[in-house]
Amino acid sequence: MNSYPSKLIENAVNEIAKLPGIGRKTALRLALHLLKSKEENTFSLTNALTDLRTQTRYCKQCHNISDEEICGICQSARRDRTLLCVVENIPDVMAIENTGQYFGQYHVLGGIISPMAGISPSDLHIDSLIERVQHNEIKEVILALSSTMEADTTSFYIQKKLKPLNVKISVIARGIPVGGELEYADEITLGRSIQGRISAE
Amino acid sequence: MNSYPSKLIENAVNEIAKLPGIGRKTALRLALHLLKSKEENTFSLTNALTDLRTQTRYCKQCHNISDEEICGICQSARRDRTLLCVVENIPDVMAIENTGQYFGQYHVLGGIISPMAGISPSDLHIDSLIERVQHNEIKEVILALSSTMEADTTSFYIQKKLKPLNVKISVIARGIPVGGELEYADEITLGRSIQGRISAE
Numbered sequence: 032m033n034s035y036p037s038k039l040i041e042n043a044v045n046e047i048a049k050l051p052g053i054g055r056k057t058a059l060r061l062a063l064h065l066l067k068s069k070e071e072n073t074f075s076l077t078n079a080l081t082d083l084r085t086q087t088r089y090c091k092q093c094h095n096i097s098d099e100e101i102c103g104i105c106q107s108a109r110r111d112r113t114l115l116c117v118v119e120n121i122p123d124v125m126a127i128e129n130t131g132q133y134f135g136q137y138h139v140l141g142g143i144i145s146p147m148a149g150i151s152p153s154d155l156h157i158d159s160l161i162e163r164v165q166h167n168e169i170k171e172v173i174l175a176l177s178s179t180m181e182a183d184t185t186s187f188y189i190q191k192k193l194k195p196l197n198v199k200i201s202v203i204a205r206g207i208p209v210g211g212e213l214e215y216a217d218e219i220t221l222g223r224s225i226q227g228r229i230s231a232e
Numbered sequence: 233m234n235s236y237p238s239k240l241i242e243n244a245v246n247e248i249a250k251l252p253g254i255g256r257k258t259a260l261r262l263a264l265h266l267l268k269s270k271e272e273n274t275f276s277l278t279n280a281l282t283d284l285r286t287q288t289r290y291c292k293q294c295h296n297i298s299d300e301e302i303c304g305i306c307q308s309a310r311r312d313r314t315l316l317c318v319v320e321n322i323p324d325v326m327a328i329e330n331t332g333q334y335f336g337q338y339h340v341l342g343g344i345i346s347p348m349a350g351i352s353p354s355d356l357h358i359d360s361l362i363e364r365v366q367h368n369e370i371k372e373v374i375l376a377l378s379s380t381m382e383a384d385t386t387s388f389y390i391q392k393k394l395k396p397l398n399v400k401i402s403v404i405a406r407g408i409p410v411g412g413e414l415e416y417a418d419e420i421t422l423g424r425s426i427q428g429r430i431s432a433e
Contacts, residue, residue: 034329036297036304036322039284046280049273050262061251063322065285066297072250073285077278079247083240084266084274096237096267103237121237121264128235 040066092163094139094156095124104136111135113170117160117189119143119177127175135173138163143176143185152188160189164196171199178205241267293364295340295357296325305329305337312336314371318361318390320344320378328376336374339364344377344386353389361390365397372400379406 035041040062047058065073089095090102097103104110104124114135118124124137140155164172172193176182190200206224207216216224236242241263248259266274290296291303298304305311305325315336319325325338341356365373373394377383391401407425408417417425 034326036325037288037299039280039288039299040297043280043284046277049277051265052258052261057253059323059326060253062281062284064252065281066288070285073281076247076250077281079240079244080263080266080274080278083244083263084271087238087240087267096241098238098240122260124237125235125260 093137094141094159095137096121109134113168114173115160115164115169115171116173116175118175119182119185123175135171140185143179143181144188145181155185157189157192161192161196164193164198169198171201173201173203175203294338295342295360296338297322310335314369315374316361316365316370316372317374317376319376320383320386324376336372341386344380344382345389346382356386358390358393362393362397365394365399370399372402374402374404376404 035044040059043062043065044055044058047053047061048055053061065076088097088100090097090105091100092105093102095102095104099106111134115138116127116133116135117138117140118127119140119142121139124139127133127137138156138160140157140160142150142155144150144152144155160172163169172189174186174189176186186202193200204227205220206227207213207220213221236245241260244263244266245256245259248254248262249256254262266277289298289301291298291306292301293306294303296303296305300307312335316339317328317334317336318339318341319328320341320343322340325340328334328338339357339361341358341361343351343356345351345353345356361373364370373390375387375390377387387403394401405428406421407428408414408421414422
């Protein structure tokens with residue numbers, strides 16, 4: 032698709048195709064869809080995106096997206112303020128919230144340590160995590176990071192920093208996914224699930 | 233994903249997910265991508281979409297998208313003005329242009345006759361097609377519509393309308409796709425490819 036009938040559509044396709052996972056064919060389909068549907072639809076889309084980008088605020092305490100200075104989870108009296116779950120990013124908070132299994136607070140790092148991508152500990156919200164643990168009555172920090180090399184590095188770095196503060200540190204369980212079959216699990220996962228076995232009583 | 237951390241992101245996800253083929257998970261990923269990238273990126277996207285929707289014009293002659301009153305293809309002296317290719321929609325023009333095999337002009341119907349979707353001949357650019365054939369020296373009209381029931385109905389309707397004008401009418405060939413294997417072709421396609429066989433000399 033290299034011959035666009037107008038500069039306007041070419042420009043729109045170029046911009047839409049910059050979004051992750053959207054190619055030029057899909058971008059063209061979306062642009063033509065907007066052209067065919069009511070003008071208001073395009074305006075409510077562009078307004079929502081502009082508002083999102085210009086007005087979004089981040090919770091001063093946990094760095095999650097928030098409508099106010101302190102987010103709903105941090106403000107809530109129902110959440111256990113002695114329990115802190117450390118995650119990489121905002122979708123991780125949403126994923127854990129959707130499990131309905133966690134009632135403590137969060138701390139969003141905003142990424143993981145990655146020398147390859149030029150992300151060092153100072154680029155992440157690690158200092159504010161340490162401060163938060165120092166100045167609040169926090170009994171347990173749960174590290175809920177992915178299971179990759181870089182996430183493990185980040186995990187170890189945070190554990191080292193937290194050690195002097197005498198707080199309980201835990202890591203989410205690695206093992207066979209629920210519904211997963213043993214024979215198809217990779218060896219490392221299976222090994223971890225045996226190491227991390229729990230009492231069946 | 234039902235617990236969004238802010239109204240702004242919820243609103244943006246709702247709007248993005250209205251686009252065809254984009255679900256709520258993808259919409260969230262796109263919204264978070266915009267939040268992470270520079271403000272300018274969001275602005276150039278929203279500006280491109282607004283410009284597309286408010287400033288796009290259509291060629292008065294062929295109804296293709298155009299930057300000017302008459303599109304580049306209709307204006308071009310290099311295109312054969314006695315040859316007219318009738319297509320359903322704008323992407324079809326682009327697809328045929330990309331083949332590099334066609335050097336005539338186009339006529340975009342803007343859809344096909346579909347009683348189920350409430351689209352009647354008067355909703356399409358059929359009258360302007362007839363007028364165009366009447367008032368210009370057009371020797372051949374090529375019907376390049378899809379191979380569906382509704383497209384066939386549209387094709388027959390146009391043929392009936394064009395008949396009194398004594399213009400040559402042709403239909404693009406139906407048959408085995410290039411690179412396609414005979415044994416996997418459906419019976420109707422194979423039947424059509426035999427009926428429509430051409431001399432191999």
